[in-house]
Amino acid sequence: MAHQAHSYHMVDPSPWPIFGAAAALLTTSGLTMWFHYNTPYLLIMGLISTALVMLQWWRDIVRESTFQGHHTPTVQKGLRYGMVLFITSEAFFFLGFFWAFFHSSLAPTPELGGQWPPVGITPLNPMDVPLLNTAILLASGVTVTWAHHSIMEANRKQAIQALALTVLLGFYFTALQAMEYYEAPFSIADGVYGSTFFVATGFHGLHVIIGSTFLLVCLLRLIKYHFTPKHHFGFEAAAWYWHFVDVVWLFLYMTIYWWGS
Amino acid sequence: MAALGRLSRLLLGTAAPRSPPARGMAAAAHEGGGARMWKTLTFVVALPGVAVCMLNSYLKAQHREHERPEFVPYTHLRIRTKRFPWGDGNKTLFHNPHVNPLPTGYED
Numbered sequence: 360m361a362h363q364a365h366s367y368h369m370v371d372p373s374p375w376p377i378f379g380a381a382a383a384l385l386t387t388s389g390l391t392m393w394f395h396y397n398t399p400y401l402l403i404m405g406l407i408s409t410a411l412v413m414l415q416w417w418r419d420i421v422r423e424s425t426f427q428g429h430h431t432p433t434v435q436k437g438l439r440y441g442m443v444l445f446i447t448s449e450a451f452f453f454l455g456f457f458w459a460f461f462h463s464s465l466a467p468t469p470e471l472g473g474q475w476p477p478v479g480i481t482p483l484n485p486m487d488v489p490l491l492n493t494a495i496l497l498a499s500g501v502t503v504t505w506a507h508h509s510i511m512e513a514n515r516k517q518a519i520q521a522l523a524l525t526v527l528l529g530f531y532f533t534a535l536q537a538m539e540y541y542e543a544p545f546s547i548a549d550g551v552y553g554s555t556f557f558v559a560t561g562f563h564g565l566h567v568i569i570g571s572t573f574l575l576v577c578l579l580r581l582i583k584y585h586f587t588p589k590h591h592f593g594f595e596a597a598a599w600y601w602h603f604v605d606v607v608w609l610f611l612y613m614t615i616y617w618w619g620s
Numbered sequence: 621m622a623a624l625g626r627l628s629r630l631l632l633g634t635a636a637p638r639s640p641p642a643r644g645m646a647a648a649a650h651e652g653g654g655a656r657m658w659k660t661l662t663f664v665v666a667l668p669g670v671a672v673c674m675l676n677s678y679l680k681a682q683h684r685e686h687e688r689p690e691f692v693p694y695t696h697l698r699i700r701t702k703r704f705p706w707g708d709g710n711k712t713l714f715h716n717p718h719v720n721p722l723p724t725g726y727e728d
Contacts, residue, residue: 393705470696479694487680491673498666505658512655521662528670537714544689544719546712549697 366433368423375416382408417576421593425585435592442596446603449566453607456562457614460555464619471550475619480552481544482620488539489616492532496605499528503574503598510581513588522578522594525601529571536564556615563607570604573597688718691725698723 363369386409389402424430430438464475472478483489506521540557547557577594580586586594700723703709710722717727 397705399705472696477696479689479692479697481689484680486676488677491670491677494666494670494673498662498670501658501661501666505655505662508655508658514655517655517659521659524662540714541716542719543714543716546698546715546720548699548712550699553697 366431367437368429368431368434370423373416373419375412375419378408379412379416382412385409421580421585424593425580430590430592435590438592438596442599446599449603450607453559453562453610456555456559457610460559460615460619463551463555471552475552477550477552480549483539483543483616485612485616485620488535489612492535493608493612495528495532495535496608499525499532500602500605502528503601507594507598510586510591510594511588515581518581519578522574522581526571526574526578529567529574529601533564533567533571536560536567559615560611563604563611566604566607570597570601573600688726691721693723693725 382405384405385401386405389399389405392401393399467473467475467477476482502521502525506518506525509515509518509521545553545556547553574597577597580593698721700710704711704713706713712720721727
């Protein structure tokens with residue numbers, strides 16, 4: 360069998376890209392069916408197929424890298440570019456929602472009572488649970504860095520401890536936010552205040568869940584000896600994503616929670 | 621612009637095996653002490669900070685007597701342009717009957 364005369368990874372044919380596209384189509388059209396025709400079945404099929412594609416595609420990447428050794432430094436460099444570009448695109452995604460918030464809050468219309476927060480809205484106290492949530496995410500940034508250094512220093516026990524702590528902090532944040540959502544005296548239907556608040560913090564919360572899941576997968580892989588002190592890009596990507604989630608929260612906290620109250 | 625180049629080199633350069641001393645605050649201060657410093661920061665700064673904020677929230681919750689604002693049927697709030705795709709279509713996803721009034725007022 361011939362060896363490749365280059366350091367790139369020519370991936371074997373895979374069904375996941377086209378299945379992923381099909382899953383995305385099922386999900387989007389399913390959402391339309393649910394909203395406008397009151398049937399959730401297409402959406403459920405879409406969400407399940409999306410989850411299955413993600414599980415199997417990423418499982419295959421772990422097989423190609425950890426078990427088959429295809430991730431040369433060149434390949435890793437490409438993955439780094441990819442993750443950086445993806446996170447950049449996510450930053451622009453959130454930028455849009457911050458734009459919407461400032462559009463409505465800097466010049467509140469007469470319909471809102473000419474003030475921000477609008478008449479009739481009692482905003483959450485930024486010095487209460489939101490402050491705790493800030494401390495939690497900042498702490499998780501410290502623990503994930505501890506985990507990273509532990510991995511680089513081949514300290515398995517500490518790496519597992521630190522990464523587990525990071526995941527727990529992530530779950531704690533999500534639990535507190537869910538409680539805040541339930542206890543809030545205003546809802547998403549409360550005009551532009553509710554819309555900007557819940558869409559921005561809601562997408563952030565979704566990213567916290569995604570980031571926590573990514574970190575959890577890394578924890579499981581760490582326990583199963585997938586990472587080496589010099590090669591652990593999956594973990595680095597998860598850590599970058601997690602720091603991004605933390606930074607978005609800091610902006611949310613300073614603008615919507617604090618300035619916006 | 622130059623900063624962008626430096627940032628991308630920092631993020632991408634770690635693909636190749638590093639030779640000591642590496643970039644980064646930990647290695648500069650003391651060899652191999654990186655993890656220890658972040659562990660110390662975790663247990664001395666980060667987690668106590670979380671604990672203090674937890675205490676703060678707990679104390680705030682204690683002396684809060686659950687004042688519920690009076691219901692005023694403002695037209696710019698509790699908007700119902702389209703029914704929600706769940707339940708009776710009139711309640712938001714995280715509806716809390718005690719603190720969230722419907723367009724017609726509190727349920728209880």
